[in-house]
Amino acid sequence: MSAQKIPDTIKIIAIKNSGKNGKLVPQSAPCPKPGNGEVLVKVAAAGINRPDLMQVAGMYPPPPGASDIPGLELAGQIVECGEDCGEWQPGMDVCALVAGGAYAQYAVVPARQCLPVPKGLSMIEAACLPETFFTVWHNVFDKARLQEGEVFLVHGGTSGIGTTAIQMAKAIGATVIATAGSTDKCQACRDLGADHVINYRTQDFVSAVMEATQDKGANVILDMVAGDYIGRDFQCAAQDGHIAVIAFLGGPKAETNFLPLLKKRLTLTGSTLRAQPVAAKAAIATRLRETIWPLIEAGKIKPVIYSEVAFDDAQQGHDILKEGAHIGKVVIKMD
Incomplete structure (x- = not known):
């Protein structure tokens, strides 16, 4: 079922020389075809995320069966549907999480991973939602079960994940503490609603968190740094706290004292979304649509671009993320 003529050949962004010298280059490729339970989306914009940089560097290959074209999130219009796509029809505007393939003029998306573009948002804004919102919801709310009145600590408060996590945690009534690496970035965290902001370059975040919480610590910690942060997370976590590790910007290895893990009855979890089955991602999409999408449409949560x-x-977008000066998301927009 198709709403418009679909080209046989499309433009994509491919990876040249995957590894240390890898880079992105425009190429031509056959247009993908949707299968059962899939839709074909004419892409208007695609968000850039650190896993995309890792894929170019040869450290994050796509799971079996996924497109080797980079890009994990997109927004656009459905132009064709396979069988069993539920409510989705050609002509509908959607944003979606994908396991790959978003850096292209057209991309195939599992229908159950689609979400409507929230009212009032542009396609470019909508393209910033799926990867970060799915990740934050899965780790902070599904796994760590952050509750109203609890204390939430997020490292990297001005990253795409950080700006999303601050707003979502505040929206459910948590006290939010964020770490950032400059005066401007700290102010950006405050502007998004963070109750306490710590400049990790000039302050010890462990002592700052304990001071802000009257020595009770943070109930939930979202950590994309890992490395030597893990032991420090143990120190500033609250009793029965939960530490969710989602990336390794500080390195995948650490030597640490695990005694606080036992004494405080802490939970340490890790996760990635890309290789999870469609059913798991569909469940997250449903909860986001019910819980967070109304807040976006009410203007209480917004993507930061x-x-x-x-x-x-x-490639310029990837270079911006590498430099690390960004506050919020970087987006690829179609011509």
Whole structure:
């Protein structure tokens, strides 16, 4: 079922020389075809995320059966549907999480991973939602079960994940503590609603968290740094606290004292979304649509966009993330 003529050949962003010298280049490729339970989306914009940089560097290959084209989130219009796509029809505007393939003019998406573009948001704004919102919901709310009145600590408060996590945690009534690495970034965290902000370059975040919480610590910690942060997370976690590790910007190895893990009855979890089955991602999509989408449409939560880059300049977007000066998301927009 198709709403418009679909080209046989499309433009994609491919990876050249995957590894240390890997880079993104525009290429042509056959247009993908949707199968059962899948829709074909004409892409308007695609969000850039650190896993995309890792894939270019050869450290995060797509799971079996997924597209080797980079890109984990997109927004656009459905142009064709396979069988059994539920409510989704050609002509509908959607944003979606994908396991790969978003850096392209057209992309195949599991229908159950689609979400409507929230009212009032542009396609570019909508393209910033899936990867970060799915990740935060899964780790902070599904796994760590952050509750109203609890204390939430997020490292990297001005990253795409951080700006999302601050707003979502505040929306459910948590006290939010964020770490950031500059005066401007600390102010950006405050502007998004963080109750306490710690400049990790000039302050010890462990003592700052304990001071802000009257020595009770944080109930939930979202950590994308890992490395030597893990032992420090143990120190500033609350009794029965939960530490969710989602990335390793500080390295995948650490030597630490696990005694606080036992004494405080802490829970340490890790997760990735990309290789999880469609059913698991569909469940997250349903909860986001019920719980968070109304808050976005009411203007209480918004995507934070740092920069937009043209499709042919996708490498520029990756370079912005590498430099680390961004506050919020970087987005690829189609011509």
